[in-house]
Amino acid sequence: MEVIITIALTGVAIMMAGAFNKPGFSLWIAIAGLMLAFGFNISLWNCNVHIFNDMIVYDNFAVAFNGLIIISSALVFLLFHSHYSRWEKHLDEISALLVFATTSMMMMTSFGNLVVLFIGIETMSICLYVLAGSRKFELPSNEAALKYFLLGSFASGIMLFGIALIYGASASFDFHGIKEYLLSANNASNNLFNAGLLLLTVGLLFKIAAVPFHFWAPDVYEGSPTVITTFMASVVKIAGVAALYRLYAYHFDTIKPIWANTIMIVSALSIILAVLIALPQKRFKRLMAYSGISHAGFLLMAILAMNQSSAGALFLYAVSYSLATILAFTVLVEIIEVKWDDNFTAFKGMASKNKFLAFALIVSMLSMAGIPPFSGFMAKFSIFSAVAESGYIGLVVMAVVASAISLVYYLKPITMMLTKDDENAVKTNLSAEVIIILLITITFTIVFGIFPGLLTRLL
Amino acid sequence: MENIVSQLQSISINSYIWLSSILFTIGVMGVLIRRNAIVVFMSIEMMLNSVNLLLAAFSVYHNDPSGQVYVFFIMVVAAAEVAVGLALLVMIYRNTQTIDINFLNKLKW
Numbered sequence: 001m002e003v004i005i006t007i008a009l010t011g012v013a014i015m016m017a018g019a020f021n022k023p024g025f026s027l028w029i030a031i032a033g034l035m036l037a038f039g040f041n042i043s044l045w046n047c048n049v050h051i052f053n054d055m056i057v058y059d060n061f062a063v064a065f066n067g068l069i070i071i072s073s074a075l076v077f078l079l080f081h082s083h084y085s086r087w088e089k090h091l092d093e094i095s096a097l098l099v100f101a102t103t104s105m106m107m108m109t110s111f112g113n114l115v116v117l118f119i120g121i122e123t124m125s126i127c128l129y130v131l132a133g134s135r136k137f138e139l140p141s142n143e144a145a146l147k148y149f150l151l152g153s154f155a156s157g158i159m160l161f162g163i164a165l166i167y168g169a170s171a172s173f174d175f176h177g178i179k180e181y182l183l184s185a186n187n188a189s190n191n192l193f194n195a196g197l198l199l200l201t202v203g204l205l206f207k208i209a210a211v212p213f214h215f216w217a218p219d220v221y222e223g224s225p226t227v228i229t230t231f232m233a234s235v236v237k238i239a240g241v242a243a244l245y246r247l248y249a250y251h252f253d254t255i256k257p258i259w260a261n262t263i264m265i266v267s268a269l270s271i272i273l274a275v276l277i278a279l280p281q282k283r284f285k286r287l288m289a290y291s292g293i294s295h296a297g298f299l300l301m302a303i304l305a306m307n308q309s310s311a312g313a314l315f316l317y318a319v320s321y322s323l324a325t326i327l328a329f330t331v332l333v334e335i336i337e338v339k340w341d342d343n344f345t346a347f348k349g350m351a352s353k354n355k356f357l358a359f360a361l362i363v364s365m366l367s368m369a370g371i372p373p374f375s376g377f378m379a380k381f382s383i384f385s386a387v388a389e390s391g392y393i394g395l396v397v398m399a400v401v402a403s404a405i406s407l408v409y410y411l412k413p414i415t416m417m418l419t420k421d422d423e424n425a426v427k428t429n430l431s432a433e434v435i436i437i438l439l440i441t442i443t444f445t446i447v448f449g450i451f452p453g454l455l456t457r458l459l
Numbered sequence: 460m461e462n463i464v465s466q467l468q469s470i471s472i473n474s475y476i477w478l479s480s481i482l483f484t485i486g487v488m489g490v491l492i493r494r495n496a497i498v499v500f501m502s503i504e505m506m507l508n509s510v511n512l513l514l515a516a517f518s519v520y521h522n523d524p525s526g527q528v529y530v531f532f533i534m535v536v537a538a539a540e541v542a543v544g545l546a547l548l549v550m551i552y553r554n555t556q557t558i559d560i561n562f563l564n565k566l567k568w
Binding site: 115118119122126129130133136137139140142143145146147149150153154157158160161163164165167168171172173192223 | 472476479483486487490496499503506507509510513514517520521523525526529532533536539540543544546547548550551554555560563565
């Protein structure tokens with residue numbers, strides 16, 4: 001409870017700072033508010049609080065994912081501030097919207113009622129529609145915002161119809177009531193309920209951009225301002241996966257046979273298709289969009305596993321994915337800053353004058369591809385072993401092959417960067433915030449790669 | 460009031476489900492077929508309103524008020540969504556002088 005209130009009040013405070021023309025404060029208010037919320041969040045560890053008539057269930061799963069979301073948002077904030085403050089005057093509205101989106105993600109990870117799930121997803125999406133279009137005078141940003149808006153509200157309409165059907169079958173929005181309904185005999189195969197569950201799943205899969213609901217992602221990621229893309233690729237995707245995991249593994253665990261095949265097919269399709277389409281990509285942002293789709297497939301595998309070790313594996317994967325994504329986009333923001341382009345050719349020869357940036361890119365790409373000693377390797381390993389334990393051997397074999405293929409496109413920007421080309425090399429000057437982001441993400445990527453038990457044993 | 464509820468309950472729930480499904484499908488077809496962004500908005504609103512109707516019908520059918528409360532949440536969210544959507548449209552109209560969504564094809568592959 002304190003966590004949600006603190007972050008929401010932080011957003012209001014940022015807007016007040018904007019109203020009184022004190023734009024310089026917004027970063028510090030945001031960082032202080034997020035850190036305070038993180039403190040409250042940690043203090044709720046092992047408390048298992050249920051508030052608002054079980055509408056919000058703050059168990060260890062929620063604490064872990066909320067902590068990750070808060071820290072990732074704080075990192076995105078640092079990047080946002082160092083990047084935007086150079087050329088944009090009205091920072092406060094955008095930072096307030098980022099904070100409000102973070103608030104709604106707190107609800108998405110800890111819902112115990114379909115009302116909270118819906119409100120969380122919608123608040124987050126509405127903030128993101130505005131954020132995607134936050135460069136008002138650039139056509140790509142406009143186009144990304146409208147595409148995201150139209151497809152996003154279409155998906156939430158479908159999700160709502162699903163919620164209505166679930167309510168019609170079970171006469172309750174509360175998951176206790178729904179569970180009682182499911183456990184009572186001869187209700188387990190009700191067509192009304194199953195149709196509702198399918199439509200609700202479609203809405204949620206759309207939010208995490210899993211195949212076949214992925215087609216918006218590359219366009220929106222490419223058109224949005226790069227910092228907002230960072231936010232969407234890392235924090236938003238994790239919140240969506242956490243919501244799906246809570247829905248299936250905590251609330252609908254008794255009817256696994258009904259949804260298991262759907263999730264398995266979606267996860268397999270996301271991994272294969274995204275890896276194949278990513279191979280010929282020439283722009284870094286689109287590459288990251290397709291890599292994000294394939295990672296959504298890997299994250300869905302953890303939902304499918306649904307055993308003792310799957311929550312820990314999912315958390316480790318979410319942490320390493322978030323760190324690697326923020327790291328990659330920080331490098332991209334710096335490159336765009338000097339080259340005004342996100343083609344791979346813009347990376348050419350940059351390593352000779354930017355050793356640290358090149359090292360950061362190598363760490364992030366190798367972590368995403370799953371190369372030891374970076375955390376991506378242990379994350380993939382623990383998810384695969386959890387899924388294999390549950391008996392989906394075929395899916396694991398396919399995922400291993402796909403992640404081997406993915407190495408091809410993750411190595412492309414690295415080889416471009418390491419090519420010797422002194423004419424095009426430009427030195428970037430890293431601001432203090434960017435150096436902090438790079439140091440934090442690189443350190444934790446390596447630490448969690450060597451000691452993955454720190455995270456997997458939490459849940 | 461009691462009278463109205465009993466009258467509403469005399470219509471079978473299946474009719475309500477059919478009605479809202481048809482309205483929802485019309486909305487979905489509108490989103491997929493129409494090319495004017497404002498008409499697409501209207502179709503999305505139609506989808507949301509068919510859900511509202513269905514929730515209200517289920518709420519009467521189950522004698523449970525929470526379905527009607529949910530309708531208010533949906534209305535609030537739909538209003539917020541339309542406010543944002545129309546603002547985006549105005550922004551795009553200023554830059555391109557059109558609201559045809561076929562015009563938005565700069566981002567692909």
